[in-house]
Amino acid sequence: MSSSQPKIQIENLVKIYGKNPEHALKLFREGGNRDEILQATGNVLGVADVTLSIGEGELFVIMGLSGSGKSTLVRCLNRLIEPTSGHVYIDDEDVAKVDLKRLREVRRTKLSMVFQRFGLFPHKSVLENTEYGLKMRGIDPEERRQKALETLAIVGLHQWANYAPSALSGGMQQRVGLARALATDAPILLMDEAFSALDPLIRRGMQDELMRLQTELHRTIVFISHDIQEALKIGDRVAIMKDGYLVQVGTPEEIITNPVDDYIAAFTQDVNRAQVLKTGSIVRQTMPFILGQGSARAALQDMQTHDHRRMHVVDRQGQPVGVLMRKDLESAVDSGVEDVEAVMRRDFPTVEASTSLEEIFHLAQTGAPIAVVNRKGKFKGVVEQSDILASIGRLSRNEEADSAAPVDRIAV
Amino acid sequence: MDTAIPDFFNWLFLNQSTEIIPLGDWISTIVDWVVTNFRWFFQLVRVPISQALNGIEAFLQAVPPLVFLGALGLFAWQFASRGLAIFSVLAMIFVGLIGAWPETMTTLSLVITAVVLCALVGLPLGIAAARSDRVEASIRPVLDAMQTLPAFVYLVPVVMLFGTGKVPGVIVTFIFAVPPLIRLTNIGIRQVSEETIEAAQSFGSTPRQMLWEIQMPLAMPTILAGVNQSIMLALSMVVIASLIAVEGLGQMVNRGIGRLDVGLAAVGGLGIVIMAIVLDRLTQAIGKPPKDGLSWQDRGPVGAIRTTLGKRRRVPTATP
Secondary structure, X not given: OOOOOEEEEEEEEEEEEOOOHHHHHHHHHOOOOHHHHHHXXXXXXXXXXXXXXXXXXXXXXXXXXXXXOHHHHHHXXXXXXXXXXXXXXXXXXXXXXXXXXXXXXXXXXXXXXXXXXXXXXXXXXXXXXXXXXXXXXXXXXXXXXXXXXXXXXXXXOHHHOOOOHHHOOHHHHHHXXXXXXXXXXOXXXXXXXXXXXXXXXXXXXXXXXXXXXXXXXXXXXXXEEOOHHHHHHHOOEEEEEEOOEEEEEEOHHHHHHOXXXXXXHHHHXXXXXXXXXXXXXXXXXXXXXXXXXXXXXXXXXXXXXXXXXXXXXXXXXXXXXXXXXXXXXXXXXXXXXXXXXXXXXXXXXXXXXXXXHHHHHHHHOOOOOEEEEOOOOOEEEEEOHHHHHHHHHHHHXXXXXXXXXXXXXXXX | OOOHHHHHHHHHHHXXXXXXXOHHHHHXXXXXXXHHHHHHHHHHHHHHHHHHHHHHHHHHHHOOHHHHHHHHXXXXXHHOOHHHHHHHHHHHHHHHHOOOHHHHHHHHHHHHHHHHXXXXXXXXXXXXHHHOHHHHHHHHHHHHHHHHOOHHHHHHHHHHHHOOOHHHHHHHHHHHXXXXXXHHHHHHHHOOOHHHHHHHXXXXXXXXXXXXXXXXXXXXXXXXXXXXHHHHHHHHOHHHHHOOOOOOHHHHHHHHHHOOOHHHHHHHHHHHHHHHHHHHHHHHHHHOOOOOOOOHHHOHHHXXXXXXXXXXXXOOOOOO
16 A cells, blocks of 8 residues: 555655744754754744655554644644645645645645544534535535535434534544545545544544545545554554654554664553554465365375475465365375365365454464465465464564664654 | 932922823814814714614604514514513513603614624624734723723713714714623634634635634624623613713603702613613523524424424434
8 A cells, every 4th residue: 555656745844833943943954953942942843854755545644742743744734834844745736835825725625634622613513514625615505415414424424414513422523523524535634633532442443444434435544643552553654753753654563573763662562562463474375285286195295295284275266265184185095085175174264464463363272274365365375373472472572682773763 | 319219200290380291282182183174074974873873763763662562572582582571571561661661762772873883893893803913902902991981081072073962972882882892702703712723724714714604603602792791881871971962761860860850860770770681681692502402493483383383393302
């Protein structure tokens, strides 16, 4: 997903809060850090020279503690906050430089936003809230009403269309916020701590729902969060910010397995690795036996050469259909059975490569090898119980070894 | 040396035969100059106010009291509650019974004209103040002066510019009554939450769309509280306005005081109080959202008619 062309390109973005940002900017360019700039000018460095590229259809999470500049950064994208310097290219247009009229046009058609405290309009009904963006675009009432109702149906709230937002629970209100943002069909969705104000249970539900929606809608989503678990769970890629600087950008697995410094390592310490790591990352590639391309005897020979105890069988489309046990095969060949299908066992666990390790623990308990398939169901290899345990152990050691190398910031 | 500075101030403040800054003279000169050169302008301003006021007053005096009472009752029932409707009608019947009906209609027309003028001037000023800190800072001392300067001080220049009668009465009432409307419009717009504003901005609202879609509706309860305050202050100016020959309840009080007729003064005063209570309850009720969550068609007399026609539907109470 992240390999596609960039939708948003942020170049050398700097935001300095205060009365004399030019002077502070000069200090910053001369190498001053956040504290020095504050001391010398009283200005606060909000975002420090961030360069970042976000791919089309990517769910990109910007993670950081409060005051790390993450909310400022996302507001620089639709210029709710004016950047002090730098560029924000959206579809090759520098949004940081366009005039107000064009900016409004960009906000109406390209970017929509979901807010932490929902930001719903209390005097408007759920439906009127949802159609607000379309109204700003001048779409006629009948059409925008229709579109708003459709969007409310997507988030499961169409029967609440005529209620005031205050009649809804927090989770439902944020669904309205999401529907309002989705209704404009803007290709980019900015979500500023969108789930942070929700109860943990509701939050998890919303995360799952967002991921489900994303598989259907393929928007480019910039998601702000202070919760590393959330970031690693939903993000295709995650950027971690500290004091306005970008510290590390990478896939959740890269951040877990390869933290660039102590700060990131400390962050990821409490993370449930089994939840972040995907089965695909520890898959053991093996040669499967292809159905109809040999007899049971050939299969047995193959196993003996490679000293395997078992072997998966795939059909011509590459989909796993069974597993051969060496013992079964030996006795079958002894008694003259040549048909592989008669020997193979058909009950074996299969998981997708994108499944987290946590979700396959219960399968590993049975001791049977797990067949791993890609999204289209093609066989990729196997994972054994020992692989799962080993990967988690290895990671812990890796982290200790790597944390000695301090890296201040990284530009991607 | 020790006493030099106190002595200097004693000399400066106490031993002068004339004041060092002759502010009083300056103001007299300025007012005289404005009166001689710009009286035509103020006479021109008089025309629309006078026409509006005369129209409203002629209408209110022409309406038969029974029709007025009926309209008041229906209005109060529709926009407030049945209880307030009954109270308002009874209160106005009492006003009629004590013999203050025509004066009350005259005073009501003055108050209505003044408050409409307040809204026409106050709302745009309040909006301007909410949009710019500089406008707010420069308006504020003027509003302070308008509210605290004793009315008698500007009564004379207003008469010099507008003459006596109802129009200058409206003008002095306006001066005293407009500040809370400006202030509360400003506050109402400014207190709309940051995130709501950001949300509206993020969807590409123009400043005008922001004002009419978001800020004004959300500021409306506060603005209506401002209108309520304006009405109250307008009523409190009625007696002072009577000093420049404005007819109505104020004139009853004024005449009563002049003739040491306590009864007459009390009747006029009571009329003002009753009108104030009715108008206050009415405007407050209009500003508050209804508790039963029904839309206006389903409430009050309109709702009653719709019920009898079988068109009324009850919206279920929200229970998510």
